[in-house]
Amino acid sequence: MPPRVNLEKCNGCEGREESFCEEVCPGDLMTVGEETMRAFCRNNRDCWDCMSCVKACPRNAIETRIPYQLGYCNATLKPFMGKNSITWKCIDIYGNVKTYSYKNRLEV
Amino acid sequence: MTKIPTKRAIKFNPKNLGEIPVEIITADLLIIGGGNAGCFVAVEAKKNNPDLKVVIMEKANIMRSGACSAGMDAINTYIPEGKTPEDLVRWSRAQVGGGPLREDLALSNAKELNEAVDDLERWGLPILRDEKGKASFRGKWDISIHGEQLKPIMAEKAIEAGAEVYNRVAGTGLLMDGERCIGAMGLGVRDGKFYVFRAKATVVSTGGAGTLYKSYTADSTDSGAQIWMCPYCVGSGYAMGYRQGAELTSLEQRWVATRSKDFCGPIDTISVGYKTPIINCKGERIMQERYAHLGGEAAPRYIRANAPMEEWLAGRGPTYCDTRNMDPKLVDDMMVDYLNERPSFVLFLASRGQDVTKDPIETYGSDPYIVGGHTMGGYWVDIDRMTTVQGMFAAGETAGGNPNKFVGGCAAEGKLAARGAIKYMEGVELPELDMDQVNFEKERIFMPLLRDKAFEGVSSLEMKERLQRLMDEYAGGTSQYYRTNEERLDYALKHIKILRSQFQYLKAKDLHDLMQASETMDRVDVAEAVCHHLKARKETRWQGWQTRSDYPEVDNDNFDCFVESRRNPETGEITTFTRPYEKIVSGDRYLS
Numbered sequence: 001m002p003p004r005v006n007l008e009k010c011n012g013c014e015g016r017e018e019s020f021c022e023e024v025c026p027g028d029l030m031t032v033g034e035e036t037m038r039a040f041c042r043n044n045r046d047c048w049d050c051m052s053c054v055k056a057c058p059r060n061a062i063e064t065r066i067p068y069q070l071g072y073c074n075a076t077l078k079p080f081m082g083k084n085s086i087t088w089k090c091i092d093i094y095g096n097v098k099t100y101s102y103k104n105r106l107e108v
Numbered sequence: 109m110t111k112i113p114t115k116r117a118i119k120f121n122p123k124n125l126g127e128i129p130v131e132i133i134t135a136d137l138l139i140i141g142g143g144n145a146g147c148f149v150a151v152e153a154k155k156n157n158p159d160l161k162v163v164i165m166e167k168a169n170i171m172r173s174g175a176c177s178a179g180m181d182a183i184n185t186y187i188p189e190g191k192t193p194e195d196l197v198r199w200s201r202a203q204v205g206g207g208p209l210r211e212d213l214a215l216s217n218a219k220e221l222n223e224a225v226d227d228l229e230r231w232g233l234p235i236l237r238d239e240k241g242k243a244s245f246r247g248k249w250d251i252s253i254h255g256e257q258l259k260p261i262m263a264e265k266a267i268e269a270g271a272e273v274y275n276r277v278a279g280t281g282l283l284m285d286g287e288r289c290i291g292a293m294g295l296g297v298r299d300g301k302f303y304v305f306r307a308k309a310t311v312v313s314t315g316g317a318g319t320l321y322k323s324y325t326a327d328s329t330d331s332g333a334q335i336w337m338c339p340y341c342v343g344s345g346y347a348m349g350y351r352q353g354a355e356l357t358s359l360e361q362r363w364v365a366t367r368s369k370d371f372c373g374p375i376d377t378i379s380v381g382y383k384t385p386i387i388n389c390k391g392e393r394i395m396q397e398r399y400a401h402l403g404g405e406a407a408p409r410y411i412r413a414n415a416p417m418e419e420w421l422a423g424r425g426p427t428y429c430d431t432r433n434m435d436p437k438l439v440d441d442m443m444v445d446y447l448n449e450r451p452s453f454v455l456f457l458a459s460r461g462q463d464v465t466k467d468p469i470e471t472y473g474s475d476p477y478i479v480g481g482h483t484m485g486g487y488w489v490d491i492d493r494m495t496t497v498q499g500m501f502a503a504g505e506t507a508g509g510n511p512n513k514f515v516g517g518c519a520a521e522g523k524l525a526a527r528g529a530i531k532y533m534e535g536v537e538l539p540e541l542d543m544d545q546v547n548f549e550k551e552r553i554f555m556p557l558l559r560d561k562a563f564e565g566v567s568s569l570e571m572k573e574r575l576q577r578l579m580d581e582y583a584g585g586t587s588q589y590y591r592t593n594e595e596r597l598d599y600a601l602k603h604i605k606i607l608r609s610q611f612q613y614l615k616a617k618d619l620h621d622l623m624q625a626s627e628t629m630d631r632v633d634v635a636e637a638v639c640h641h642l643k644a645r646k647e648t649r650w651q652g653w654q655t656r657s658d659y660p661e662v663d664n665d666n667f668d669c670f671v672e673s674r675r676n677p678e679t680g681e682i683t684t685f686t687r688p689y690e691k692i693v694s695g696d697r698y699l700s
Contacts, residue, residue: 023169026173027333028167031620048338048340049450050178052177064452067334071455077458
């Protein structure tokens with residue numbers, strides 16, 4: 001199940017012309033439901049798991065999940081954008097946690 | 109404001125073509141596709157001439173669009189100290205089994221290469237360096253980067269340089285003045301407008317074509333786009349020019365690569381960078397055991413790509429990239445590499461609870477792609493990167509004849525195409541807008557949205573999936589271990605003709621769907637060309653990339669040359685022919 005939106009955290013980026021996830025998705029897959037006012041993925045099958053929506057969401061409301069066809073459920077990988085750096089927190093299906101952190105921009 | 113703001117897609121149900129607004133924009137240089145190559149075209153063009161009006165037509169949002177969406181972990185061509193551009197050409201030539209290869213293009217690209225990569229570092233891209241400050245080479249030509257921000261960095265520069273970016277406008281067709289290209293038209297994916305960009309020169313940098321073939325992990329619910337290539341690069345750029353008679357080269361040299369099984373994540377990056385050999389189920393090192401005579405671990409790329417599949421076929425699967433007993437620190441480095449290019453692969457491993465030091469990473473072949481930045485399939489271009497259609501240039505994956513470009517090479521090519529386009533456009537005058545042409549294309553693109561409620565028809569998804577299975581089974585997809593033969597290709601072509609005759613039944617429910625319909629038609633056009641190329645090359649020169657079961661050997665008497673094709677714009681008939689190979693760089697063709 002590629003992008004999973006937490007319906008409590010998501011507010012459809014109320015007040016914006018388009019939500020952040022809608023603005024960034026390279027496949028034009030993320031949009032906001034008219035009645036629900038919550039973001040959703042038009043078609044999970046077309047999702048490349050690039051995680052642009054996950055990174056863009058100001059409320060950390062989106063998580064990527066691997067389709068069950070490929071990987072088992074309940075592992076997570078969350079990016080945290082920093083200044084010129086990024087931190088990833090990964091939890092596998094057995095509960096093992098790993099964190100990775102590195103610079104993704106040089107000071108110019 | 110050089111980045112035109114976008115909005116949520118409108119609910120658009122026009123009753124007739126008259127209700128569709130047309131927006132006309134005039135520019136000096138039009139760039140279709142604001143990706144790796146496209147951004148470099150823009151920056152170089154504005155640098156050369158700040159007064160030029162440069163427009164980028166981008167079907168997604170330039171910040172994260174295309175193959176670089178998630179990032180990159182390495183730049184796979186960068187010339188180290190002590191090596192020359194000629195050396196890179198020799199290596200590239202050997203990687204494709206000695207060619208044929210457009211050595212003129214490869215050399216001109218190699219001469220620009222390092223500067224283009226250095227630009228990226230100047231713009232803020234972290235290139236990993238050792239204590240002495242030298243770039244860390246993980247392979248012969250490969251340097252490591254932390255490229256999670258690669259795309260935003262390039263996009264920001266294109267915007268800063270002054271390019272006008274039209275996001276969410278999907279290019280559909282070229283605008284022609286006789287046989288000369290004078291711009292292109294596109295669909296407003298959010299605003300429902302039909303865009304017409306008039307330009308003195310046009311660069312097509314839309315990336316390669318993935319999704320022509322069925323992915324072997326496609327299922328009925330969530331899995332279908334876990335391919336290595338960007339699934340949003342469908343070949344529209346090739347289709348647009350091809351429909352107007354542009355010559356394509358080497359489409360039979362598809363890119364098939366060894367990738368992580370099921371997920372189709374990068375593998376070359378680790379086997380090269382971390383020296384982890386490919387093994388079969390018995391633990392045998394495949395490359396040394398079976399391909400020592402072809403160079404073992406250093407064998408040409410297509411040998412490496414095809415090797416796991418041959419093992420599976422022979423009953424010696426599964427195959428793996430042997431990460432067992434890797435130093436934990438190196439494993440962390442490897443994970444960081446993945447996080448920079450395909451972060452979800454780390455999630456994939458976590459979803460299997462996989463400790464790669466105990467359980468090696470499983471490998472398999474990918475589905476086949478047409479990518480002129482990796483193998484040679486793309487437009488036939490001259491040294492200025494102009495295609496055989498006057499006024500249309502190609503850069504990046506769309507330009508053929510020069511494989512192994514990757515990120516650095518596409519950047520370098522963007523610069524070269526910009527210079528070529530600027531040189532060409534001197535003295536070019538734009539004619540009056542031909543509204544007949546505009547209306548014809550508008551109708552072709554919007555028809556699926558104009559159906560009434562009773563219309564039965566076929567969805568873009570259904571037609572896409574039909575094409576993908578057809579290509580997989582008959583044109584050498586993964587289920588066939590990449591093999592095909594004359595009769596299967598003829599079968600594929602017969603059915604492609606039927607698919608084309610059914611474009612008239614395509615229906616779309618909204619603008620996103622309408623874009624998909626246009627993409628589906630483009631896929632059919634490119635797939636047809638691929639089949640013709642596979643048919644024309646009656647030999648097997650690059651197993652895996654191009655395997656003819658009926659002609660399993662190399663035939664140097666007849667096919668030591670390029671295979672070309674051209675589609676007649678009026679009749680749609682495709683003819684194939686050859687062009688000779690010209691060796692420019694000295695040295696044994698087969699050795700790097």
